[in-house]
Amino acid sequence: MAQTIAEKILSTHSGRKAYAGDIVMADVDFCFGQDGTSGMIIDSFRRMGVENVFKRDNFCMVIDHSAPSPNIGVSAIHDKIRSFAAEHGVRVFDVGCGVCHQLIPEYGYVSCGDLVLGADSHTCTYGALNALSTGVGSTDLAVALASGKNWFKVPESAMVRVEGSLPKGVYSKDVILHIIGDVGADWANYISVEFTGSAVTALSVEARMTISNMAVEMGAKCGLMKADRKTTDWIKKHSTRDIRPVSPDEDARYLYEKEYDVSDLAPQVACPDTVDNVCDIDEVEGIPIDEVSIGTCTNGRLEDLEIAARILKGKKVAKGMKLIVTPASKKIYLDALKAGLIEIFVDSGAVVNNPGCGPCVGTHQGVLADGEAAFSTANRNFKGRMGNPNSSIYLGSPATAAATALEGKISDPRAHGRRLWRPGD
Amino acid sequence: MASFARRLKISNDINTDYIISGRYKFKIQDHKELAKHIFEDLEEGFYKRIKPGDFLVAGDNFGCGSSREQAPVALKASGISAVVARSYARIFYRNAFNVGLCLVECETNYIDDQDELELDLDKNMLVNVSKGVNVEIKPVPEVMRKFLEAGGVIDYFKAHGGFGGVT
Numbered sequence: 001m002a003q004t005i006a007e008k009i010l011s012t013h014s015g016r017k018a019y020a021g022d023i024v025m026a027d028v029d030f031c032f033g034q035d036g037t038s039g040m041i042i043d044s045f046r047r048m049g050v051e052n053v054f055k056r057d058n059f060c061m062v063i064d065h066s067a068p069s070p071n072i073g074v075s076a077i078h079d080k081i082r083s084f085a086a087e088h089g090v091r092v093f094d095v096g097c098g099v100c101h102q103l104i105p106e107y108g109y110v111s112c113g114d115l116v117l118g119a120d121s122h123t124c125t126y127g128a129l130n131a132l133s134t135g136v137g138s139t140d141l142a143v144a145l146a147s148g149k150n151w152f153k154v155p156e157s158a159m160v161r162v163e164g165s166l167p168k169g170v171y172s173k174d175v176i177l178h179i180i181g182d183v184g185a186d187w188a189n190y191i192s193v194e195f196t197g198s199a200v201t202a203l204s205v206e207a208r209m210t211i212s213n214m215a216v217e218m219g220a221k222c223g224l225m226k227a228d229r230k231t232t233d234w235i236k237k238h239s240t241r242d243i244r245p246v247s248p249d250e251d252a253r254y255l256y257e258k259e260y261d262v263s264d265l266a267p268q269v270a271c272p273d274t275v276d277n278v279c280d281i282d283e284v285e286g287i288p289i290d291e292v293s294i295g296t297c298t299n300g301r302l303e304d305l306e307i308a309a310r311i312l313k314g315k316k317v318a319k320g321m322k323l324i325v326t327p328a329s330k331k332i333y334l335d336a337l338k339a340g341l342i343e344i345f346v347d348s349g350a351v352v353n354n355p356g357c358g359p360c361v362g363t364h365q366g367v368l369a370d371g372e373a374a375f376s377t378a379n380r381n382f383k384g385r386m387g388n389p390n391s392s393i394y395l396g397s398p399a400t401a402a403a404t405a406l407e408g409k410i411s412d413p414r415a416h417g418r419r420l421w422r423p424g425d
Numbered sequence: 426m427a428s429f430a431r432r433l434k435i436s437n438d439i440n441t442d443y444i445i446s447g448r449y450k451f452k453i454q455d456h457k458e459l460a461k462h463i464f465e466d467l468e469e470g471f472y473k474r475i476k477p478g479d480f481l482v483a484g485d486n487f488g489c490g491s492s493r494e495q496a497p498v499a500l501k502a503s504g505i506s507a508v509v510a511r512s513y514a515r516i517f518y519r520n521a522f523n524v525g526l527c528l529v530e531c532e533t534n535y536i537d538d539q540d541e542l543e544l545d546l547d548k549n550m551l552v553n554v555s556k557g558v559n560v561e562i563k564p565v566p567e568v569m570r571k572f573l574e575a576g577g578v579i580d581y582f583k584a585h586g587g588f589g590g591v592t
Contacts, residue, residue: 137520
């Protein structure tokens with residue numbers, strides 16, 4: 001019987017032909033936690049009464065969500081993470097290394113066809129690398145850490161085909177916001193979404209990660225893509241792992257199918273307080289914004305920074321605007337430094353944070369005041385997400401964020417004409 | 426002792442940030458303390474309305490968003506015996522049963538705040554005592570029943586020396 005990508009990956013990892021609805025025990029290739037979830041991973045692991053982690057090299061912890069620590073409580077968690085790592089000989093990406101979802105692929109831990117668990121909901125990011133990666137809670141992660149396995153319900157699959165060529169000033173972030181706005185926050189609950197089509201193929205691997213990253217915002221278990229030459233080249237550059245791409249069978253069964261043509265897509269904005277509250281930019285242009293955040297696991301990669309920097313170059317942000325730029329990893333930070341992007345940001349009036357999650361999680365580095373509004377390149381705009389329930393958050397692309405920072409109000413990046421850039425231009 | 430429905434003003438897409446804000450998940454390690462802050466950004470003082478054994482009642486896609494396990498942990502520590510919703514987001518769904526919090530899936534449109542409820546997992550039935558109606562619930566999958574009966578996945582794992590008997 002024909003299989004989807006998710007069915008194939010769960011079959012190879014469980015040693016049996018698996019189909020949607022089956023419950024399987026599967027071997028996990030890699031798993032990790034971040035500083036918001038690792039404390040509970042450690043507690044759960046200890047409660048299991050297992051002496052050693054299943055395999056040292058298959059696990060790491062990333063200190064990214066609140067790093068450097070803003071208070072004593074967080075410092076204690078960071079300390080606990082480091083002690084556990086020392087005790088078990090596992091790797092920690094400490095303060096300043098970057099966001100887990102950038103580091104895990106960047107350090108070569110992910111290859112095509114892998115099964116990856118992360119104690120962070122945006123673990124679905126590596127679907128862009130043809131891996132079944134999904135977020136779980138701390139206890140689920142501890143189970144995988146102790147046993148090398150976990151149980152999975154093989155998900156149904158949905159096919160989202162994105163055709164056409166993106167207009168100038170419109171990016172993969174706009175595509176995924178548009179799709180989420182169309183289908184809603186729970187359309188893909190428990191489902192594996194496969195993204196395909198000419199518009200997806202045309203994107204860089206980094207831009208594809210932006211799409212897979214946000215699959216969870218429509219409820220998806222994972223946001224998978226087929227591997228092509230770009231995917232395998234990317235993995236070769238970052239990893240020594242074997243590369244075995246997994247494609248769906250031609251007559252694989254999909255619960256839902258959706259098709260979009262993005263040739264005329266406008267920049268998209270997700271409005272407070274839900275990610276599926278999406279509109280074309282013209283409906284919200286002019287709304288005053290106090291803080292702009294560029295970064296996160298959604299849009300903190302080098303090309304995202306370059307897209308923003310080209311718009312900001314030689315200009316100043318609006319009076320009173322707090323522009324906060326957070327590179328997703330140390331490597332990206334250094335590359336951005338060498339490319340002169342950091343200078344452009346600082347010159348424009350931006351604050352450049354150390355690599356990490358930045359203000360996205362609301363614990364530090366840009367907490368909003370009562371009544372303030374933020375425009376962010378992150379993936380969530382829930383009430384209180386950036387630390388204050390009496391503030392509001394709009395989401396969009398790095399280009400829209402940069403244009404907004406210059407004007408102090410939500411602004412259409414397409415007004416920046418020849419400054420608009422995308423990789424490959 | 427009778428148990429009652431507790432509803433928030435909003436019904437759908439209640440995310441884990443709303444269940445317990447990121448502000449507290451780093452700051453507070455004690456579960457009972459954490460429980461005092463549930464739904465604080467939506468309705469301050471909601472915690473005080475919960476009596477041990479009560480049911481939290483919601484609509485679609487309960488628990489969407491962040492994977493934080495503090496969400497089901499704080500709900501369990503608040504004293505509620507189960508969440509009753511039309512549907513759940515998947516990470517929260519796994520997390521809840523893993524920590525021994527029961528989730529019930531059924532039509533919740535006709536359950537009002539303060540309705541007296543009785544849950545019978547064996548008969549797949551939720552009795553709305555106040556309205557005198559029985560609501561059929563989606564059977565809790567066998568894996569989840571096993572975890573729940575053991576007190577959570579870790580206790581299951583310990584009792585069985587692994588995952589024997591899950592699949």
